Amino acid sequence: MTKNTNSFLQDRVVFVHAWLLNAGNSISADQFTQTFSDVAPPIGWHLWHMARFADRLQSKLAVITEGAQVPEIWYRDNIVSNWHLLPEELGVFESGMGQGHAEAQTTIAQVGQAAISTYANAVFTACDEAVKKLADTDFDKTYHGLLDYGYDAATGKVWATDPKESTVGQDLIFHATHGSRHMGMMEALRGLLGTAGTLSV
Numbered sequence: 603m604t605k606n607t608n609s610f611l612q613d614r615v616v617f618v619h620a621w622l623l624n625a626g627n628s629i630s631a632d633q634f635t636q637t638f639s640d641v642a643p644p645i646g647w648h649l650w651h652m653a654r655f656a657d658r659l660q661s662k663l664a665v666i667t668e669g670a671q672v673p674e675i676w677y678r679d680n681i682v683s684n685w686h687l688l689p690e691e692l693g694v695f696e697s698g699m700g701q702g703h704a705e706a707q708t709t710i711a712q713v714g715q716a717a718i719s720t721y722a723n724a725v726f727t728a729c730d731e732a733v734k735k736l737a738d739t740d741f742d743k744t745y746h747g748l749l750d751y752g753y754d755a756a757t758g759k760v761w762a763t764d765p766k767e768s769t770v771g772q773d774l775i776f777h778a779t780h781g782s783r784h785m786g787m788m789e790a791l792r793g794l795l796g797t798a799g800t801l802s803v
Contacts, residue, residue, distance in 0.1 A: 608741045611774050615733050618781035619726035622652050625788040627719055633795050634715040641703050645791050646710040646718055648784040653722035654697035658748060659777055660729040665745050666770055667735040675725055685713050693760070694751055700760035733774065741771035748773050 626634060626649035634646040657674045664672040676682070682689050682696060687709065693701035698709070710718070746765035749772075753760050768776075 606738070608736070608738050608771070611741075611771065611778065612733050612736065614778045615774055615781075616730045618778050618785065619656065619730060621785050622649055622781060622788070623719070623722060623726060625649070625785060625792065626715070626722065629792065629795065629797060631715040633797075634718075635707075635711045636795065637707050638791070638794055642791075643698075643703060643706040644710050645788050646713075646715060647698060647706050648788045648791075649722050650710065650713075650718045651698040652781050652784050653718070653725045654695065655748065655777060655780060656722075656729040657725040658695065658697070659773065660725065660732040662745065662747050662773075663729075663732040663736070663770070666740050666743055667732060675721070675728060681721060685717060687712070694762050699751070700758075736770060741769065741774075743770050744768065745770065748776055 626645060629645065635644050637644050654676065657676050661672055661674045664670060676696065682692070689696050691701070691705050692709065693699045693705075698706060701709070744767045747768040747770070749766045749768045750763055751760060752763050
């Protein structure tokens with residue numbers, strides 16, 4: 603049966619999550635935290651950052667599928683404390699967004715591959731389930747989604763804003779393209795590590 607655009611978009615989000623996990627899990631713990639410059643975070647940072655956005659997405663989508671927002675796994679399980687991190691050093695939404703490069707590298711080196719992969723797997727699973735619950739009639743619904751921050755491309759500054767309205771479809775497109783962009787960075791870093799870079803199609 604031919605899939606409609608909404609179904610294709612649901613599949614794309616799930617595919618991107620699987621690619622991100624594979625990119626982070628198919629290397630060694632040392633490679634996961636390895637850096638190649640002072641201004642580029644390691645592969646592990648990209649996985650953690652996208653897991654934080656998937657966590658935010660699954661939390662917000664519950665408004666559409668369940669009638670009320672559910673807690674992010676990050677906060678529900680008090681992960682920042684369990685990982686002995688300082689929230690104020692983790693960027694906007696404690697997601698790595700706007701985080702300094704030194705802080706990004708330190709965060710991933712401190713936490714390590716096993717803990718980040720466990721969190722990412724749990725979050726991607728929850729987000730995939732939330733996305734799969736969406737009906738065709740949900741994609742045009744408006745809600746307060748992921749686009750609740752500002753960004754200055756000239757300075758790189760990022761900041762939280764008041765909640766902004768977006769549609770479910772708009773957020774899924776944003777999340778899939780955002781994840782694909784970070785996946786591309788992870789693939790490039792894998793190439794620098796001397797491993798096969800391409801893991802996605």
